[in-house]
Structures are given as structure tokens and as C-alpha cells.
Amino acid sequence: MDHDRMSTDDTDADSNDETATPVDEPDDEHHDFWAEGVADEIEQRDPNDPIVIKGGVSPSGVAHLGNVNEIMRGYFVAEALRDRDHEVRQVFTSDDRDPLRKLPRKLADPDGQIVGLGEVDAGALGRNLGKPYTDIPDPFGERDSYAAHFAALLEADADRLGVDIEMYSNTELYGEGAFDPVVERVLDRVDTAREVLSEYQAKADDDYVPFNPICEECGKLTETVTDIDLDAETVDYVCTDMEVGDETIEGCGHEGTATFREGKLPWRFEWPGQWQVLDVDFEPFGKDHAEGSWPSGVDIAENVLGIEPPVPMVYEWFTLNGEALSSSAGNIVTVPELLELLEPEIIRYFFALHPKKARDLDLSRLDQLVDDFDRFEEAYYEGVDDESVTAFAEAAYPYVVGNVTDERPIRLPYTFAAVLGMVDDRDLREKLARDEGHIPDDADEATVEAALARVEQARTWAERMDNAYNYRLQAELPDVAFDDATSDALDSLADVVAAGHDGETIQSEIYDTARDHGIEPGDLFEAGYRLFFDETQGPRLGEFLGDLEQEFVVGRLRRER
RNA sequence: GGGCUGGUAGCUCAGUUAGGGAGAGCGUCUGGCUUUUAACCAGACGGUCGGGGGUUCAACUCCCUCCCAGCCCGCCA
Numbered sequence: 001m002d003h004d005r006m007s008t009d010d011t012d013a014d015s016n017d018e019t020a021t022p023v024d025e026p027d028d029e030h031h032d033f034w035a036e037g038v039a040d041e042i043e044q045r046d047p048n049d050p051i052v053i054k055g056g057v058s059p060s061g062v063a064h065l066g067n068v069n070e071i072m073r074g075y076f077v078a079e080a081l082r083d084r085d086h087e088v089r090q091v092f093t094s095d096d097r098d099p100l101r102k103l104p105r106k107l108a109d110p111d112g113q114i115v116g117l118g119e120v121d122a123g124a125l126g127r128n129l130g131k132p133y134t135d136i137p138d139p140f141g142e143r144d145s146y147a148a149h150f151a152a153l154l155e156a157d158a159d160r161l162g163v164d165i166e167m168y169s170n171t172e173l174y175g176e177g178a179f180d181p182v183v184e185r186v187l188d189r190v191d192t193a194r195e196v197l198s199e200y201q202a203k204a205d206d207d208y209v210p211f212n213p214i215c216e217e218c219g220k221l222t223e224t225v226t227d228i229d230l231d232a233e234t235v236d237y238v239c240t241d242m243e244v245g246d247e248t249i250e251g252c253g254h255e256g257t258a259t260f261r262e263g264k265l266p267w268r269f270e271w272p273g274q275w276q277v278l279d280v281d282f283e284p285f286g287k288d289h290a291e292g293s294w295p296s297g298v299d300i301a302e303n304v305l306g307i308e309p310p311v312p313m314v315y316e317w318f319t320l321n322g323e324a325l326s327s328s329a330g331n332i333v334t335v336p337e338l339l340e341l342l343e344p345e346i347i348r349y350f351f352a353l354h355p356k357k358a359r360d361l362d363l364s365r366l367d368q369l370v371d372d373f374d375r376f377e378e379a380y381y382e383g384v385d386d387e388s389v390t391a392f393a394e395a396a397y398p399y400v401v402g403n404v405t406d407e408r409p410i411r412l413p414y415t416f417a418a419v420l421g422m423v424d425d426r427d428l429r430e431k432l433a434r435d436e437g438h439i440p441d442d443a444d445e446a447t448v449e450a451a452l453a454r455v456e457q458a459r460t461w462a463e464r465m466d467n468a469y470n471y472r473l474q475a476e477l478p479d480v481a482f483d484d485a486t487s488d489a490l491d492s493l494a495d496v497v498a499a500g501h502d503g504e505t506i507q508s509e510i511y512d513t514a515r516d517h518g519i520e521p522g523d524l525f526e527a528g529y530r531l532f533f534d535e536t537q538g539p540r541l542g543e544f545l546g547d548l549e550q551e552f553v554v555g556r557l558r559r560e561r
Numbered sequence: 562g563g564g565c566u567g568g569u570a571g572c573u574c575a576g577u578u579a580g581g582g583a584g585a586g587c588g589u590c591u592g593g594c595u596u597u598u599a600a601c602c603a604g605a606c607g608g609u610c611g612g613g614g615g616u617u618c619a620a621c622u623c624c625c626u627c628c629c630a631g632c633c634c635g636c637c638a
Contacts, residue, residue, distance in 0.1 A: 030578075037578090058638055098638065202635070243636070267638045291565055291633035316566070317631075324631085353574085358567060358631070368573050368587060375586060386585045388575045416600050436600055468599075511596045525598050540600065 032388070033395035034354055035076035038282065041311050042081065047281045049087040053078050054280045054310070055165070056093035059133045059150030061104030062114055062327045063157055064334050065347075065361070069315050071154075072351035073284040075163045077313075079399040091278055092165040094154070096133040096147030097174055097264040099221045100125070101244045105328035108153055110140055112336040114327070130220035130242060130249040132264075134171040147171070157335040161344050162402055170270070173277060174261050180233065182273040183260040185305060186210055187228050187235070193304050197268060200296040210269050213258035215239040215251070221264065222251060233260045268293055272301040275310055284313040284355070315355035321362055333363070341461045342370055342414075343454070348400045349373045364465050367458075370414040376400075381408040410451040412438050414458050418469035419539050421459025423548075429455055431547055435503075471533045473548075477561055478534040486527050487559075489517040493524075494557035503546020510542055531556050 031037045042051060055070035057063075071092070078088040103125055109115050117125075120139035125146075128136040133147035143149040151167055158165045173179055186193050190209060198204040209225035213235055220239065227236040235258055239251040265273055271293060274280065285294065294312060301309040317324070323331045338347060346369060353359065361369070378384055379393035398404050412420070412433060420429045429452055433439045439451060462469035482490065496509045514524040528545070529538040538544070545553050555561035 060638085095638075101637070200634095270638090287566065287632050289633090289638095293633095293638080314566080319631090356566075357574085360573085362573085365572070365587090371587065372573070384585080386575070389585070392575080413600075419600060432600085438600090508596055510598095515596095520597095522597070529598085537598070539598090541598070543600085 031395065032391035033076075033080070033352070033399075034356075035080040035352075035399070036395060038077045038311065038313055039080040039084065042077070042282050043084070045281065045308070045311065050089045051078075051081055051086050051281045052279050053081075053088060053090045054093065054274065054278060054283045055090075056095055056274070056283075057154065058095045058098045059147045061150075062106050062108040062332060062334070063112065063150060063153035064108075064325065064327065064332045065320070065338060066317070066325045067154060068157065068161065068335060068347070068351060069286065069355075070284065071158050071161065071163050071165060072348060073313065073315055073355055074282070075348075076352060076396070076399050077282055077284075090163070090165050091168055091280075092154070092158075093168045093170055093173075093274055093278075094147060094151040095170050095270070096145075096151065097170045098267075099130050099132055099249075100128055100136055100146070101249075102129070102247070106330075106332070107139060108334060110142055110149070110152070112153055112156065112334045114330075114332060114334065130218075130244075132171060132214065132221065134169065135214075135219055160335055160339060161347060168278065170264070170274075173274075174264060177261055178277045179265070179273055180260050182269075182276055182305065183211060183265060184230060184233065186265065186269055186273075188230055189304055190228070193269070193300070196299050196303050197296065199299065200268065209235070210266050211235055211260075211263055212266060213237045213256075213263035215254055216256045216258065216262070217254035218252040220249065220251065224251075226255075234258060235260075235263070268296045269300055269304075272297045272305055272307070272309065275301060276305055276307050280310045282311045282313070284315055287314055287316055290314040313355065316358040318359040318361055320360075321364070322360055333361075341366055341457050341464070343457070345401050346370060346373045349376060352396045352400050363461075364467065366461055367414040367418075374411045374413070377408065377411065380404075410439060410443065410447060412451055412454050412458075414454065414461075415469060417454045417458035418462045420452075420455045421462060421469070422471045422533070422539065423473045426452070428547060432544075435543070435547065468537075471535055471538055473532060474534050477556065477559060478530060480527075480530050480559065482527055485517050485519050486523060489513050489519060489524050490527060490531075490557050490559070492517065493528075494554045497545065497550060497557065498554045500550065501546070503543035505542075506546050507540070507542020528557075531559070 031040070053074040055074050057067050057070060074090055078090045081088045103117065103122060106114050106116060107120060109119070124137060125139060133150070134145045136146040138144065138146055138149040140149060143152060147169065151169065155165070155167055187209070193210050194204045194206070194208055197210065209228065211225055212221045212223050213225065214220070215222050215237070218239060221242070222237050222239045223242060224238045224240040225235045226238060229235070237256060237258060239254040239256075241251045242249045264270060275283075298309045301307050319325070320331050320333055323329075325332055335347070341363070349372075350361065350369065375384060376389065376393050377397065379386075379390045380397035383390045416436065416438065420432055423429060430439070430448055433451065439448060443451075458469070492513050493506075493509060496513070497506060501509065510524055510528070511521045514521040525541055526536050528541050529535050532538070532545070552561070
């Protein structure tokens with residue numbers, strides 16, 4: 001669960017909380033993929049099919065890569081169980097009866113792009129503080145509510161990553177009475193509930209009632225319940241002020257009556273309630289819950305609700321570019337943004353790595369992650385000289401890619417793809433890739449297309465990062481000036497190219513020509529890079545020029561076009 | 562202050578659950594591809610496994626302690 005944590009987020013950890021994990025059961029089987037170990041743990045509970053795996057978020061602001069932990073970590077466990085012939089449902093709760101407690105600093109528009117509050121009617125949001133997300137209009141005016149907007153973003157992300165999740169709206173679950181038995185039990189045993197809760201939080205005195213009705217007058221969630229009627233399944237309440245951090249959300253003073261379907265349980269009860277209602281067998285959650293709501297949830301599940309809590313798994317948070325994820329600070333990346341830079345299977349790979357390690361996703365070195373994935377893939381198909389990588393790949397690769405093809409897919413090395421991105425011509429890209437041996441002669445068109453798709457991604461990366469690969473073949477002659485010796489050398493080189501030499505010859509001619517004209521080869525190379533890239537460095541020049549249109553190269557070397 | 566989880570090469574990470582060889586990729590350096598110029602190939606350099614102590618024939622691995630980082634220890638979620 002990644003509730004309401006826009007500023008931080010994720011990564012992993014497996015869990016073994018002694019409160020819920022049978023420590024006396026022998027975990028004698030070693031697995032090369034963590035999800036298999038979790039699957040063991042779940043099977044030891046002897047659960048009924050379908051096995052239910054849950055994730056969930058509070059629809060606070062932006063759906064970002066941190067939330068993907070909730071989706072992907074459960075996904076791998078689900079797949080491991082399906083592989084063992086279990087029927088598995090992966091459910092996801094949008095905890096959308098939660099109240100909007102403060103204005104988010106950033107939102108994601110319907111396309112998943114991050115925008116500031118200035119893009120929307122922030123005033124309308126401000127007037128709705130304290131109301132459930134499902135009762136607040138979609139700031140973008142498309143969906144039924146703020147909550148629906150957020151849920152749609154998350155569902156779209158899951159879809160982009162190829163994960164099939166069943167979304168559940170908490171508000172709908174309350175509305176249709178799914179929580180009724182939970183609310184009734186908690187209120188019936190309100191003394192026990194207070195006693196259990198008091199172990200974990202101070203605010204559990206004799207007046208405390210773990211149910212927050214929605215005020216029928218102002219629509220805000222309230223916390224002052226004055227009477228409980230178990231037979232009628234209602235509570236009486238007074239709409240009092242609510243303290244939220246340093247701020248106060250004012251109540252309207254209304255006194256009314258609400259049914260069990262017109263309010264919500266506080267989080268510490270709601271979470272175990274979800275386990276009961278959805279019959280949850282496994283749930284991953286971020287480290288923030290490990291010492292907070294998880295222990296209390298277990299206690300409440302066992303001693304108030306009388307159910308067995310799911311198998312837990314704590315995941316560590318990952319950092320982005322070395323810093324904690326923070327939407328307000330702008331240190332955030334969304335799934336659609338990342339998919340402009342790499343393939344979805346690489347995102348899945350990232351989340352297949354051990355959840356217990358805090359990782360850094362460094363966009364400036366995405367090539368490392370892609371290289372790691374490529375090696376992981378190679379390990380699956382052919383094995384690599386690192387046993388642990390090969391073992392991990394054999395266990396995890398099928399889940400990471402979803403559909404394993406007979407043949408290993410062609411992957412252009414990411415930085416090489418970035419080099420190809422320096423030219424726009426698609427056929428030239430293909431030629432360069434073939435010349436370098438990255439595309440086999442017998443590759444069909446679809447295979448070539450698939451391989452070249454990475455060029456656009458690597459190109460986008462080079463541009464975004466403005467790194468050492470962000471060169472562009474200059475269509476127009478750059479503003480250049482050379483001394484006489486260099487100019488003469490360039491003319492000579494132009495003659496060589498005009499005579500029709502291939503790349504290798506051009507490469508060696510650059511050296512010879514430079515010497516013939518009494519200049520350093522380095523100077524001539526630099527002149528070439530100036531002419532073609534308007535830079536002082538670039539890719540291996542001779543071979544590069546050899547692949548370009550001869551007439552263009554000659555003209556450019558003569559500084560004519 | 563207490564608790565939880567991490568800390569392995571410059572970078573990204575395996576390896577730790579069952580104690581016995583410290584590893585990979587990338588980067589760097591060197592060399593090769595007739596010829597320093599980012600794509601290819603080979604080799605090398607590179608680590609007190611966060612520090613210290615203990616147990617053991619043997620510790621990255623187990624125990625104690627300290628340091629660093631994140632999280633939890635109000636409310637909410």
C-alpha cells in the first residue's frame with residue numbers, strides 16, 4: 001500500500017513479520033527469484049483458489065512510478081502462483097473514500113503528464129477539503145470524480161505494463177454494503193477495538209468510535225460519533241472540526257444519523273476490513289507501513305475481526321536520480337514518461353529485482369539499466385558467465401517479458417541506439433546497425449522494425465539528458481572557419497570520398513590526409529565533427545561518413561552545402 | 562531516544578535464508594582492428610564486503626557494539 005505518500009516512495013523488502021509469518025515452518029527451499037519464496041509462503045497457508053493478491057493507493061495526486069510497486073510486486077507473485085496452477089486474482093483498491101486533506105501541489109492530466117495546480121480550478125479543490133475523493137469533481141472535467149480520474153491513470157499505467165488488475169473503489173464497496181459486516185463487528189466490539197488500537201495510537205479513549213460518517217449536510221467526513229445503533233446499523237454524529245496536521249477543516253455543526261454505508265472506517269481498521277471483504281491472501285506494501293499500520297492491522301484482523309491477515313511483503317522505496325521521490329519537488333517520473341525512453345519489459349525488470357534493496361533509478365544512466373536488462377535476457381536464452389544472473393533470469397525472465405519468444409529478441413545496445421539516433425534516416429539507421437552486426441542478414445522486416453524502435457527511445461533519452469549522445473547530423477552547413485592547411489585537407493578528403501571510397505578507407509584517409517597536409521589527425525577529425533555535427537567530437541567518423549550519401553558528404557567537406 | 566530495513570569495486574548490482582574460492586556488467590587504463598577520435602574484440606587495474614570486537618579450524622555470511630542512510634514510533638493514510 002502506498003497510501004497518501006506522494007513525497008516518498010518505494011522499493012522493497014520482503015517481509016517476514018513475525019506477527020504474521022509462521023516462523024516455525026521450515027523455509028527449506030531456496031529460490032533464485034524472490035517471488036517464488038513468497039509464493040511458497042502463500043501456499044503454506046493452504047489458501048482457497050482463487051488466491052487474491054491486493055495492492056492499493058489513496059488517490060492523492062499524481063500516479064507515478066512509485067505506485068507501480070503496488071502493481072508489479074504483486075504481479076510477480078501472482079504469476080509465480082499461476083505457474084503452479086493456481087487461479088489468482090490481482091485486485092487493487094482505490095482508497096477513494098479517504099478525505100482530501102490538503103491540496104496536492106501537482107496533478108497528472110488525463111495523459112499522465114504532470115501539471116501544476118495552476119492548470120486546474122484549484123479553488124474548487126480547496127472548497128472540497130475534507131470530502132471523500134469520490135465526491136470531488138475531476139479537476140480535468142472528464143471523469144465522474146477526482147478519484148475516478150486518479151484510478152483511471154493508475155489503470156492505464158497497469159495496462160501499459162501489461163498487468164491485469166481488478167480495480168475496486170472503496171466508496172463503491174461501502175456503498176453496496178460490502179463493509180457492513182466489518183463495521184458492525186468493529187462497533188459491536190468497540191471496547192475491544194479501542195483496547196487493541198490503544199496499543200498503537202493514543203487517540204483511543206472511551207469516547208473514541210472507529211467510524212467516520214459523512215456529514216449529510218456539508219459532505220465532509222466527521223469523527224464525532226455520539227451513538228451507535230447496531231440493530232438499525234446507524235450511528236448518530238455531530239459534524240465537528242477536524243484537525244489535519246497544523247490545519248483545521250471546519251465542521252458545519254450539523255447533527256445527524258448515518259448508516260454504515262455512509263461513512264468509513266479509520267485506516268487502521270479499514271485495511272484489515274479490506275482483507276476480509278476481498279479475502280486477501282497476499283499484499284505488498286511500502287516500508288512506511290512496516291512499523292505502523294501493519295502490526296496494528298494484524299492485531300485488529302486477529303483480535304477484532306477474527307480473520308487471518310494476508311502474507312505480507314515490505315518493499316523498500318527507490319530513489320529517483322539519487323533523491324527521494326517527491327511530486328512537490330518535481331522529483332517524479334510517470335510510466336508514460338519512462339516509456340518514451342525504454343521498453344515496458346525493462347520497467348518490469350526493474351521491479352523484478354529484489355524488493356528488499358533500496359535502489360536508485362538514475363535517468364542519466366538509463367543505459368546501465370537497459371544493459372542490465374539485455375544481459376538478463378541474454379542470460380535466459382544463452383546463459384552468462386555469472387551463475388547468479390543466469391539463475392535469476394531462468395526463474396524471472398518469463399514473468400518479466402510475459403510472452404517468451406523462441407528466438408532471443410534483437411536488442412541494439414542502448415548507447416549504440418543513441419548513436420543511430422544522431423541521424424534521422426530510418427534506412428541509414430538500419431544500415432549502420434547491420435554493418436555493426438547487430439541485425440542478422442536474415443532478419444525479417446518486423447524484426448528489424450522492433451529492433452529499431454529502441455533508437456527513438458535512446459534518441460529521446462539523449463535529448464532529455466542532453467548527454468554525450470545528443471548529437472545531430474547537421475542538415476545545413478554550420479558556421480565554420482578553418483585555417484588554410486585544414487581547408488586544403490578537407491578538400492583533399494572530399495576528393496577521396498568523391499572517388500567513391502567506403503567508410504573504412506575514409507577513416508584511414510583522414511589520417512593520411514592530415515599528415516600530407518602537415519596537421520594533426522585530431523584537428524582534422526575535429527574539423528569533420530564541426531562540419532557534420534557542429535561539435536568537436538562524435539561517432540567513429542570515417543565509417544559514419546561512408547554510410548552517408550556520397551554527394552552530401554563531398555559537398556559538406558567542401559563547405560558548399 | 563526506541564524499533565525496522567539497508568550499507569559488497571568509480572557506477573549499477575549479484576552473492577548472505579543452509580559459514581569454506583569476493584564476483585559480473587558498465588566505466589577507467591592498456592592493447593588489437595594497417596593508422597589517438599565514443600559502435601567491435603582482448604587483457605589489466607580496481608574492493609579493510611560501513612568500522613570495531615566476538616564465536617569458529619574457517620565469517621561478506623552467525624553474535625555484540627558503533628557509524629551512516631531511509632522508514633516507523635502524533636493524527637491521517
